[in-house]
Amino acid sequence: MEKKNIKGWLYLLPAALFIGAFLVYPLIDVIIYSFEEGYNSASQTFFGYGFYNFGYVLRDRYFLSALKNTFILVIITVPVSTGLALFISVLLSSIKKLRELFQTIYFLPYVTNTLAVGLVFMILFNKTPYSDGLVNVLVKALGGTAIDFINGPYWAKMLVNCVYTIWIVLPFKILILTSALASVKQDYYKAAQVDGTGRFRIFYKITLPMISPTIFYLVITGFIGAFKAYSDQVALFGVNLNAAGMNTIVGYVYDMLYGDSGGYPSYASAAALILFAIVLTITVINLLVSSKHVFYD
Amino acid sequence: MKVVLQNLTKIYPNRNRRIKKDVVAVSDFTFEIPDGKLVGLLGPSGCGKSTTLNLISGLEKPTSGRIFFGDDDVTDLPPENRGVGLVFQNYALYPHMTVLENIVFPLENLKGKDKLTREQMKAKAYNAAKLVQIDELMDRRPSELSGGQQQRVAIARALVKTPRVLLLDEPLSNLDARLRLQTREEIRRIQRTTGITTVFVTHDQEEAMSISDLIIVMKNGVVNQIGRPQEVYDDPVNLFVAKFLGTPPINVFDGEIISGKLHIGGEAVLETPGVKDMPIYAAVRPEGFLPDDAGPLKCSLSRVEVMGRDISVVSTHPAFEGEVIRSIISAENAADISKPEVRFSLKPAKTHLFNRDDEKRIYFSI
Ligand SMILES: Nc1ncnc2c1ncn2[C@@H]1O[C@H](COP(=O)(O)OP(=O)(O)OP(=O)(O)O)[C@@H](O)[C@H]1O
Ligand SMILES: [Mg+2]
Numbered sequence: 001m002e003k004k005n006i007k008g009w010l011y012l013l014p015a016a017l018f019i020g021a022f023l024v025y026p027l028i029d030v031i032i033y034s035f036e037e038g039y040n041s042a043s044q045t046f047f048g049y050g051f052y053n054f055g056y057v058l059r060d061r062y063f064l065s066a067l068k069n070t071f072i073l074v075i076i077t078v079p080v081s082t083g084l085a086l087f088i089s090v091l092l093s094s095i096k097k098l099r100e101l102f103q104t105i106y107f108l109p110y111v112t113n114t115l116a117v118g119l120v121f122m123i124l125f126n127k128t129p130y131s132d133g134l135v136n137v138l139v140k141a142l143g144g145t146a147i148d149f150i151n152g153p154y155w156a157k158m159l160v161n162c163v164y165t166i167w168i169v170l171p172f173k174i175l176i177l178t179s180a181l182a183s184v185k186q187d188y189y190k191a192a193q194v195d196g197t198g199r200f201r202i203f204y205k206i207t208l209p210m211i212s213p214t215i216f217y218l219v220i221t222g223f224i225g226a227f228k229a230y231s232d233q234v235a236l237f238g239v240n241l242n243a244a245g246m247n248t249i250v251g252y253v254y255d256m257l258y259g260d261s262g263g264y265p266s267y268a269s270a271a272a273l274i275l276f277a278i279v280l281t282i283t284v285i286n287l288l289v290s291s292k293h294v295f296y297d
Numbered sequence: 298m299k300v301v302l303q304n305l306t307k308i309y310p311n312r313n314r315r316i317k318k319d320v321v322a323v324s325d326f327t328f329e330i331p332d333g334k335l336v337g338l339l340g341p342s343g344c345g346k347s348t349t350l351n352l353i354s355g356l357e358k359p360t361s362g363r364i365f366f367g368d369d370d371v372t373d374l375p376p377e378n379r380g381v382g383l384v385f386q387n388y389a390l391y392p393h394m395t396v397l398e399n400i401v402f403p404l405e406n407l408k409g410k411d412k413l414t415r416e417q418m419k420a421k422a423y424n425a426a427k428l429v430q431i432d433e434l435m436d437r438r439p440s441e442l443s444g445g446q447q448q449r450v451a452i453a454r455a456l457v458k459t460p461r462v463l464l465l466d467e468p469l470s471n472l473d474a475r476l477r478l479q480t481r482e483e484i485r486r487i488q489r490t491t492g493i494t495t496v497f498v499t500h501d502q503e504e505a506m507s508i509s510d511l512i513i514v515m516k517n518g519v520v521n522q523i524g525r526p527q528e529v530y531d532d533p534v535n536l537f538v539a540k541f542l543g544t545p546p547i548n549v550f551d552g553e554i555i556s557g558k559l560h561i562g563g564e565a566v567l568e569t570p571g572v573k574d575m576p577i578y579a580a581v582r583p584e585g586f587l588p589d590d591a592g593p594l595k596c597s598l599s600r601v602e603v604m605g606r607d608i609s610v611v612s613t614h615p616a617f618e619g620e621v622i623r624s625i626i627s628a629e630n631a632a633d634i635s636k637p638e639v640r641f642s643l644k645p646a647k648t649h650l651f652n653r654d655d656e657k658r659i660y661f662s663i
Contacts, residue, residue, distance in 0.1 A: 185387075185389065187385045187387060187389035188389050188391060190356055190383075190385070190389070191383065191385060191389040191454075192402075193356065193375075193376055193377065194354055194355075194356065194376045194377065194381060194382075194383045195377065195402060195403035195406055195458070196376075196377025196378075196403070196406045196407075197377075197402075197406050198406070201406070205391075205402075206391060209391075209393040210393070295392070295393035
């Protein structure tokens with residue numbers, strides 16, 4: 001028995017070492033950093049422990065703007081992208097002809113490089129002295145005036161930000177949802193059909209509960225993913241997100257570490273912990289809500 | 298409500314271009330199911346039983362032919378307007394709903410003048426549940442029920458709208474042997490109480506024989522024989538039907554008719570007046586063998602299996618088609634059987650002759 005135990009631990013050792021070195025140790029370090037007040041990275045000294053870093057971050061207007069941006073992004077993109085993906089998946093699974101072609105088309109963005117997609121969005125939305133961008137051509141055709149989506153007003157930038165994020169996460173959600181829809185047994189639909197159930201009722205009463213675990217999974221991972229948004233914003237608005245007013249929490253953490261005004265691991269750690277607390281809270285709320293509405297076989 | 302099927306045909310076009318042949322799932326099915334009867338639709342896997350049922354329910358559209366419920370032509374009606382109750386092989390109970398919610402579900406779909414109040418729905422659901430004796434389980438989820446209980450819920454759900462026709466697709470195949478026996482009696486009882494015309498699909502001939510008023514034997518989409526179970530068993534029209542019904546199965550020998558006598562393995566074993574000389578198949582029911590020391594059919598004994606009241610004699614014969622001959626004889630005659638050679642004479646009513654070419658029955662006067 002004893003021997004077996006040792007053997008088991010030995011097998012776990014390589015993985016445990018890696019996890020310890022690259023996950024557990026940094027995590028503990030982050031927590032310690034966040035409580036170290038007045039840390040100086042040059043001399044590697046600090047004054048003492050306390051909550052000052054959190055207070056600083058929470059009063060920093062760059063952090064507050066990043067927090068606001070992230071929340072707007074999360075609140076808009078998670079429901080919209082999940083709903084849209086569900087809508088498209090239902091349509092996809094109700095057509096027979098060309099289904100595979102459409103499935104491939106919808107999946108393409110997933111295997112396309114983020115920066116390439118960012119470039120395409122620039123072409124679509126960017127307004128330069130030489131061209132208005134494709135979207136503006138449309139806006140003008142509809143009788144509006146051209147808007148600078150990339151360097152213009154806040155709401156215009158946020159719109160591009162949201163559309164882009166939704167576009168990026170859509171393929172994966174469609175992929176998952178179409179397979180979830182396909183796994184619902186046909187017999188349920190046949191039984192419902194014989195009983196004269198309307199289309200909407202079938203969707204609401206049978207399809208939705210049957211795929212609710214998948215939807216729940218997508219919502220949770222969607223929330224977590226959106227809270228960690230950063231690279232997409234860089235692809236759209238460049239590295240100086242504070243100047244663009246489009247920074248995110250993760251962006252703020254990065255700036256505090258490596259940005260032009262960086263070199264503050266304590267502030268970065270505090271911001272990271274605040275993000276962690278937010279994600280944890282949202283996930284717990286999600287779990288509580290879902291236990292009522294999600295059906296597991 | 299009688300159900301009339303008129304030249305009903307269903308052809309599935311073949312999507313595979315290399316094989317040009319279409320699948321004829323049901324071919325020219327004509328029959329009138331009398332009102333209030335329980336009909337067993339019987340046949341081997343893939344013979345078109347489910348397709349026939351789906352045609353009656355309206356889930357599939359026939360390629361040609363018509364379907365009438367009573368005098369109404371329902372061929373072009375969608376399933377919900379036909380008034381059928383359908384029970385699936387795996388029950389298809391909605392797993393996220395309780396038993397009550399499952400049974401009420403069809404009623405909630407009613408619109409317009411048929412719309413019911415909550416109380417009416419609940420009352421109807423409880424009536425249906427009482428009929429199948431599950432009214433104690435109304436708050437459970439399907440996953441918390443045994444197979445037999447789930448099956449009853451499925452029947453209750455099919456019955457709650459008082460359908461004109463009840464259709465059951467292999468309703469017992471997911472149950473264990475004991476529960477199957479119980480449940481088939483249950484289905485018989487429910488059918489008798491409600492008097493609803495019922496079509497019941499199965500590939501288990503014993504099941505069909507035991508509870509049906511009429512059985513329909515199908516093969517490759519073609520109806521081979523329709524009749525009361527005993528009639529079909531006693532009087533099969535072809536070798537397929539003879540082989541398909543009965544446990545243990547019928548024993549098929551290579552035989553020949555020579556001057557009005559059936560010869561098996563060179564011996565004349567039975568008078569078959571009126572049949573012209575030709576090679577034939579001779580099929581003998583297990584109960585058609587009479588142990589007889591002077592009997593003309595000489596078999597080599599393999600073993601004797603005692604099954605209580607009856608015994609089963611297992612033997613072989615050179616002209617026999619299959620592996621071993623199984624004959625059932627009453628236990629009193631068991632003492633005689635111990636020698637390596639066992640001799641039988643054949644009961645004429647239990648011996649059927651079939652043409653070698655088309656396997657159709659050849660009748661002889663007894
Ligand atoms: N949608 C379909 N497309 C093409 N062929 C089909 C389709 N459905 C059934 N078939 C074919 O029609 C024939 C009859 O099928 P059916 O399901 O009615 O058989 P069954 O008698 O119910 O068999 P089982 O006892 O195995 O359920 C089979 O050869 C089957 O392959
Ligand atoms: Mg079937």
